[in-house]
Amino acid sequence: MGTGHKIRVGLVYGGRSGEHEVSLQTALAVLKAFDYDKYELIPFYITKEGRWRSGPLLEASPAAVAELQFEPRAADPEEAPASDSSLLPLMQGMSERALAAGGESGGIGSVDVVFPLLHGTFGEDGTIQGLFEMANLPYVGAGVLASSVGMDKAAMKTMFAAAGLPQVGYRFFTRFNWNKEREAILDGIEEGIGYPSFVKPANLGSSVGISKARNREELIAAVEEALRYDRKVIVEQFVDAREIEVAVLGNDEPRASVAGEIVSSNEFYDYKAKYIDGKSAMIIPADIAEETSLSVREMAVRAFLAIDGTGLCRADFFMRRSDGALFINEVNTMPGFTPFSMYPLLWQETGVSYRELLDTLIELAIARHAEKQLIDYGG
Known part of the structure; x- marks a missing residue:
């Protein structure tokens, strides 16, 4: 890119x-925080039905965000449908940009890097990352593998086990398994996990569908509830523990932030406690021994590398109250990203501002894309 060129994001x-609504909050915060001396921004909004709409080019100042119709209404039937078919020019413009380094930006779809701010299914599960990969687009955050593993808790736990990371006891099974061998599954959970236990859909964000089971009757009901949201279910051993979180940033040489602690308003850290009632306290840095802090930060980096992470993730741990033992719980490859979310706050306490974080993530995305261009795909 030539001197003076603003990076178009x-x-x-x-x-x-x-x-969906959490994503809107994140995007609005990011739009307001970008350095408009360095970047031009083009919003691409995906409706709840999956339709793509492009917004105006934002290049002057964050004040323009106030005028942006942030959740675009349906297009006027008499208007040209271009704003509703922005996926094609986005893909074409980005692909052409990647193949013609240094070329001038063309239409609204011609951008230098994509910043997906999508939480949950169809956003941080590898699907949209695959779309960007097929179009050879630079994009912020985890790739296809890390995103999909980060969403599928069963696959995640399998990879953590292979990396030697300590975890609480768990079992997972599919709807097919449950319907075919229910009694054997229940017996195995009672013998290997015991009560109380937590039952979760394997693929879902924000802790929707999680239940606590204290006996067989509750366990059956919890499994049936989890199967409403996914075909695969995980049952985890209960531990009386503190919840410790660490932010990770980087590609091949990731670094970890200071550790933070979540003190939940609920029995466990569910969707309500995260986003709605505001009663959960985020304690940064966590009140833990220096040795424990170093251990949990090292484990966070190991977890990030275990799933082949890139860009960012938040790693969540249990610290057992009885003896201080640490267990990896999960990683989130698209954590909450408003200035008041845990991930940016952890980095703020570590000495990296919100705006610096955005700059670094863009740099990491462009660097990873440049490295991938060295791969010979046999074409």
């Missing part, structure tokens, strides 16, 4: 998942 937000 396509912000993709909204989406078909149940976390």
